[in-house]
Amino acid sequence: MSRAHSPLRPDLAVIASHVEPGSRVLDIGCGDGALMLALREEGCDVRGIEIDGACVERCVSQGLSVVQGDADRDLGDYPDKGFDYAILSQTLQTAARPDRMLDQLLRVGTRAFVSFPNFAHWRTRAALMLGGRMPVTRSIPVSWYETQNIHHVTIKDFQELAREKGATIARDWYFAGERPVSRAGANARAEFAVFELAR
Amino acid sequence: MNTHSQTLCLPDPLPLDGGGELARVEVAYETYGELNADCSNAILLCHALTGDQYVASPHPITGKPGWWERMVGPGKPIDTDRFHVICANVIGSCMGSTGPASEASDGNPYAMRFPVITIRDMVRAHVGLLDALGIARLHAVVGGSMGGMQALSLAANWPERTERVLVIASTSRHSAQNIAFHELGRQAIMADPRWQDGDYYGGEAPDNGLAVARMAAHITYLSEEALTEKFGRNLQDRDAKSFGFDADFQVESYLRYQGSGFTRRFDANSYLYITRAMDYFDLAEEHGGKLADAFAGTDARFCLVSFDSDWLYPTSESRHVVHALNAAGAAVSFVELSAPHGHDSFLLDVPALDRVIGGFLG
Secondary structure, eight states: OOSSOTTSOHHHHHHHHHSOTTOEEEEETOTTSHHHHHHHHTTOEEEEEESOHHHHHHHHHTTOEEEEOOHHHHGGGSOTTOEEEEEEESOGGGSSOHHHHHHHHHHHEEEEEEEEEBTTSHHHHHHHHHHOSOOOOSSSOSOTTTOSOOSOBOHHHHHHHHHHTTOEEEEEEEEETTEEEOSTTHHHHOSEEEEEEEO | OOOEEEEEEOSSOEEOTTSSEESSOEEEEEEESOOOTTSOOEEEEEOOTTOOSOSSSOOTTTOOOOTTTTTEETTSSEETTTOEEEEEOOTTSSSSSSOTTSBOTTSSBOGGGSOOOOHHHHHHHHHHHHHHHTOSSBSEEEEETHHHHHHHHHHHHOGGGBSEEEEESOOSBOOHHHHHHHHHHHHHHHTSGGGGGGOOTTSOOOHHHHHHHHHHHHHHHSOHHHHHHHTTTOBSSOSSOOSSSSOOBHHHHHHHHHHHHHHHHOOHHHHHHHHHHHHHOBHHHHTTTOHHHHTTTOOOEEEEEEETTOSSSOHHHHHHHHHHHHHTTOEEEEEEEOOTTGGGGGGSOOHHHHHHHHHHHO
């Protein structure tokens, strides 16, 4: 990747380098705006939604257009295909209804990027199978009782949901930490996945 | 800080939403900072109900510092080293712009002959001022409370006139509760025998009624938490209750002080007219009933800010505007800031607000 976004999380770096420069982008759950800043440098018209007030304040202070809101509730306000891309990074598993959020994503964006931690990673499987307890791992670092991840999902589950929703997977990327993982066996070997979807 | 106080007489009569027009409209305004060569660094600041053009310069009657001195000045979030800040007294008010206390064509004050005006009429006068100043497009329009209504009205009705719209602690429409509190204030004024159907100029003004109106309104500007924190049930300069109706409690004494102080600087009829304009404000109604249509095709960037302790114009009202702007495809930011002071938070020390304003204005 030739662009100067080295501090970006690997999934965000993938997304940043595959969004067409100059696109209209909605970043759902934009956090502190790292991806938005990278995309702004690419000449994109980027908007964000973020639930955490302190994050929103940081974004707005940097001149980003971010609305404090709850994506579960507020995505419905955005017009159909108002964006070239709708991006949901590490947020799907926190949604009240991930299936409905995916619908909204594919409604507001011509294309969508989705990234999420893969619950079927071998470390997670091992923790549950051998330890008999809900896993706390590098990609799922918070205990079951305080995690925001209320809908854990695996790569296979997501592929199936995308199919059910009539979405095409245009491209996919898999990672273990910073390291890319091939598609073969990704459901066990990848800690997180990034999908580019279209419908 | 350095300021220029000026009054402009609009060259043409001002058409009014209520029908007819207002002739010889004067607009009193202050400016801070230099206008650049291509006139692209102007910020129009819109004041609230009882505010005025003295944003960052001492008030000529009370001598108190400007109402937003903490926000406007060299190196401050609204940086007058970079921006040319204009603040105009709204029409209907009493600090130099044409209002009910101004002279009508017969040489007597308008009093209740002054036409009922709207927020959009106020903004139409602002636009007349911008025309006269040669400012085709603002860097930003900024306002809190009623000032936010003006900012929204400018964005909806003169979308080509501003690049940015910053709306703080405001609303796109007055709620039943908002109208109810204003009606209480108006009735207090009109029930004062000195009001004389508005014809009190030259005699004693209905200060008692105006003070009660201000007291009631002031309660709506503060949160319960702020009142409790500031006063609790503390007694005023006494050790025990008086078993009378003096201001036993500190909060009573404070409200009385706020009420009587207000009458020194504000005209009762102006209070009637401006509260009416706010009550009539409903931006969706002006645009066929759908708020998103008010902003159709806008290319301005918007930023809305609410405060979690503001029950006068609560966060839900800002969200309502944000939803409409999203539906219209506008570039919008919104943040609910945490501050304990209620509606008045926008005037007080809230560092997060400084950062948001500075960041949004760029």
